[in-house]
Amino acid sequence: MNNRKKTKVTIHDIAKQLNTTASTVSRALQDHPRISQAMKKAVLELAEKLSYQPNFIASSLRKGHGNTIGVVIPRIDRNFFSSVIGGIEDVAAEAGYNVLICQSYDSEAKEKNIIETLINGKVDGVLVSIASGTADINHFKQTILKGVPLIFFDRAPSEINVSKVEIDDFLGAHMAVSHLIEQGCRNIAHFSGPLNVSIYANRFLGYKAALADHGIEYNDQLLMQEVVTSDSGADAVDRLLRLNPIPDAIFSASDFSALGAVIALKKRNIVIPNEMAVVGFANEPYASILEPSLSSVDQHSREVGQAAAKLIFEEINDSGNPFVAKRILLTPELIIRCTSKKNIKEK
Amino acid sequence: MNNRKKTKVTIHDIAKQLNTTASTVSRALQDHPRISQAMKKAVLELAEKLSYQPNFIASSLRKGHGNTIGVVIPRIDRNFFSSVIGGIEDVAAEAGYNVLICQSYDSEAKEKNIIETLINGKVDGVLVSIASGTADINHFKQTILKGVPLIFFDRAPSEINVSKVEIDDFLGAHMAVSHLIEQGCRNIAHFSGPLNVSIYANRFLGYKAALADHGIEYNDQLLMQEVVTSDSGADAVDRLLRLNPIPDAIFSASDFSALGAVIALKKRNIVIPNEMAVVGFANEPYASILEPSLSSVDQHSREVGQAAAKLIFEEINDSGNPFVAKRILLTPELIIRCTSKKNIKEK
DNA sequence: GATGAATCTGCAATCGATTGCAGAATAAAA
């Protein structure tokens, strides 16, 4: 067992041993109605005996598709994306498809490169969460021209006519901010990401709308831009504390900056949530572990993946009909924990 | 742009327009030395103009490989595995390979199924972290017979002659337990997983060895078996507290059970680390966020992925030579935090 | 002008499975 040689049994080998042809063997293996039971039995038995396995590449070439879909994400070691992939893989495995994972690391060049190698027959469809560094979306137009189904999830460009699966960021933000207002907060700061990225833009709009709906005026000073990391969250807290009056809540578009904020607030002995309430976004696994536990908007990431995968299979199987872009908007869920629930002690 | 038609430019199309043949076009595209500069230029220009993209499937069939490797893991939404995949993907992308991800959900049947579909030419090599439910490893022997390179990482069966990338669980456990002993603990409990799984067996051995090396007798009562989840960790704490004397430390083979233990201990107002110190294993992202922050053994997961990927490319490119199984053992790192560092206040 | 060398191209087979169509073999009906 120390030298490994390729055993390559093909339908021709089977045909030869049975004094028949590859066509017949091929049909027998597919249980084609015009092949006799006797022949099917013989083929199946010999195939089993020789432990024949069909060559996937060859049949893909002939059939024109390879039962594989590609997924392009910024990075996999982020909880949101790995759980989206979990959802995609569930649906794909069910449908007999495999999933090819590629990371763009938020770089447009990498993303472009990935898309180009994927669409040359390697995959039958592509699911993308666009890189934040991507300005030019021509590579996606290529994909469409090639006739390869394309779906965006989570992060999607607006200037392109494709199907999308998104969570309702506006609603999530609106729920979070409304909740803070119900808790008595009136002076609510917002940590935002780059506003040219749709998810952050929508969260910002949801924030503003919730304020307006409760008759609270929007205050420019309370918007902290490009605050999505833990460090920047801590810095932003410093800036907030210099305001007069000091805000009484933070709605952060990211759990990471919310985390940084909570740590910074604790360091300054500011009581959470009574002096300053905090709600994050994404419901990262650590949200429940942080003390006080972090309220956050859950994105139902696994369902995002499942929905996106289902959508792409629809488009793959539907390729004859004229294309109509669909948009699925999933409802997020506000998870209320200790950083925002006043008058309730930590247990 | 509402109807999507497949544009399928092949080398034959280019050849026809240039009054030459597919062979010449193929060679021109590969910059073959025996093609004239003029012809190369013409081909390249026309290819560009028609936005020709080589058909990946066709060239794979002919070349006998498809620049794809498969990864089989129990599940992707676990930090360890997603970061291993990050490492694999880094190396693979560098080498011009794509990565196919499959989840076994710790089921032998699923794993077997995955392996069988992968090795039929779909991938050029397979990286596996074996499902905990897998007893029969015949499907892997098939893989070897097929001549498809195979590497195990993290979890590997012992009864098979293949290359492996593992972290030194024995050493990691030894470091953790020695550290607890240095902190003055003498009565150290151990939360273990199923001992037929190598990683848990080795952690257990490392635990025992560290005790022995410090002249501490191993006590059967302090071994809590099958404790790898948060809930079971909390339960195990209950049992420990009924012992006499009560242990003064826990070395957990999993961060999840360590987490459960810390929460349970806090609920009972047992002071960590002075009354009970805790060290976990895996350095999950929440370890640093927990209060008190959890000491844990970091597995350098990204490096595991990188090492495994490098190894499989060696085997793929080396297929001529007689096979020699390699074993890479990575050194883990003990991260000392507040659950085990006595006499240091939490900041 | 002839021979040899050097440089390009094209033919045709190949990778392995699939499939339309023709045709063989068998059974049923006349």
Add this chain to the structure above:
DNA sequence: TTTTATTCTGCAATCGATTGCAGATTCATC
């Protein structure tokens, strides 16, 4: 026995790119 219907099989092309080998063309040398 002949005709018609029915049931199986096989031939050959196809998917698109690659490659060994032969042949063609150009150029240099004697």
